[in-house]
Amino acid sequence: xQNEATLLRQLKSDDTKxxxxxxxxxxxxxxxxxxxxxxxxxxxxSDDVLQNTFIKIVRNIHNFxxxxxxxxxxxxxxxxxxxxxxNSKARRHQISNGILQQLALENLEADVYFEGDEIQLKLQKxxxxxxxxxxxxxxxxxxxxxxxxxxxxxxDTSEGALKASYHIAVKKIKSYLSDN
Amino acid sequence: MTLKSDITSGFKVPKAYFxxxxxxxxxxxxxxxxxxxxxxxxxxxxxxxxxxxxPKTANARTxxxxxxxxxxxLSGIAASLVLLLMFSWPSETPQTLTAxxxxxxxxxxxxxxxxxxxxxxxxxxxxxxxxxxxSSEIETYIFENAALESLLIx
Numbered sequence: 001x002q003n004e005a006t007l008l009r010q011l012k013s014d015d016t017k018x019x020x021x022x023x024x025x026x027x028x029x030x031x032x033x034x035x036x037x038x039x040x041x042x043x044x045x046s047d048d049v050l051q052n053t054f055i056k057i058v059r060n061i062h063n064f065x066x067x068x069x070x071x072x073x074x075x076x077x078x079x080x081x082x083x084x085x086x087n088s089k090a091r092r093h094q095i096s097n098g099i100l101q102q103l104a105l106e107n108l109e110a111d112v113y114f115e116g117d118e119i120q121l122k123l124q125k126x127x128x129x130x131x132x133x134x135x136x137x138x139x140x141x142x143x144x145x146x147x148x149x150x151x152x153x154x155x156d157t158s159e160g161a162l163k164a165s166y167h168i169a170v171k172k173i174k175s176y177l178s179d180n
Numbered sequence: 181m182t183l184k185s186d187i188t189s190g191f192k193v194p195k196a197y198f199x200x201x202x203x204x205x206x207x208x209x210x211x212x213x214x215x216x217x218x219x220x221x222x223x224x225x226x227x228x229x230x231x232x233x234x235p236k237t238a239n240a241r242t243x244x245x246x247x248x249x250x251x252x253x254l255s256g257i258a259a260s261l262v263l264l265l266m267f268s269w270p271s272e273t274p275q276t277l278t279a280x281x282x283x284x285x286x287x288x289x290x291x292x293x294x295x296x297x298x299x300x301x302x303x304x305x306x307x308x309x310x311x312x313x314x315s316s317e318i319e320t321y322i323f324e325n326a327a328l329e330s331l332l333i334x
Contacts, residue, residue, distance in 0.1 A: 025232055033227070037220050047226075054232040116219015123215045142208070143218060163204075170207050177214065 004070050011061045021058055028071065029054075031144075032078045038139040039082040041104040041124075043113040049085050053078045072153040075146075079136065079154060101128050119177070126176035130169055137162055138169040258282035 010020035032053060037046040056077050064073055090100040105125055108114050116124070127135050136155060140146040141162075148159040155162070262279045 029230055030227055038218060043222055051233060055234060058234065113221050113223070114219055115221050119215045120217065120219035124218070167204055170211055174207070174211055
C-alpha cells in the first residue's frame, strides 16, 4: 500500500493531485461508503454523502496538517457529512431525527439493497434505539473493528469514554434482541 | 549469586483490566454468534463504476461555498419574489404565496449547486453576490439555521 505521507504530498501538489486523488478514492471508497451506509441506511443517500465527503476531502486537503492519521481525518469528515445530511433531511421534511430514522428502518424491509434476515433487521432496530453517538461507536467497533485510539481521533472522545459507551451499547442491544 | 524469585517486571495494568476485558470480549462474541453482519448490499458493480463527480471548474472552493450560500441566496431570492409579487400582482388575484412557501419549494426541489453553477461562467461565479446581506443578518442566520457541525471541519 502506498505510504500515507507520500500520498498526502502528492495530493497537495498541483502536478500530482489528480492521480493521487484517484488513488485515494480507490483506497478508501469502500471503507468510507460502509461507514456512511450504517449511518444513513439507504444506498442512494450513502452515495450522495460519499460524493460530498470526497469533494470535501479534496477541498480541505491543504488544511490537513497531519496531526492525526489521514484515514481518521477522512472518517471524521464522512461522519460529519452523514450527520449533517440526516439533519438537513429531517429539517426538510419537518420531522425529528428519530422519526427520520424510524422511517428509514421501515423502508429497509422493502429496500432492494438490503438482504438481511429477520435478526439483521432487528439488529438495525436495536441500534436505532441507541443515542446517536453511541450508534456511531457501536457501528465502528462492532462491524469495522476500528481501534479505540483511532475512534478517539474520529469522534474527539476519550478512549475510556468510548470503551464504556461501547460496553453499554452491546448490553442494550443484547437486551433488545432478547426482549423483541 | 541467584536471582530473587519474587522479582517482577514492574509493569502494571489498570485496575480490573483483565476482568473487564474478558467481560467485554465475551459479551461481544456472544452477540456476534447471533448476528454479525448488517445485511446491507450495494448494486452489483457499484464500487467498480463509482466515480467521484468533482465540480467541473478549477475553482472548486467557489462551488462548494456556493453550496453553503445557496440557502442564503434562495431565502433572499424568495423574499424578493414575494415583494415583487405583492407590488405587481393584479389585486383580484389571491396573494397566497409567502416567502416561506417559495423557500420551501426551492429547497424541496433539491436544486444542487452544480446546477446553478452550470448556468454561470467562472467569472460570474467568482463575483457571485446577487444580494447584499449585512454581517449581523448572516450571523443570525448561521446560528439559527446552518449545520455548524460541518463547518467545524473547514
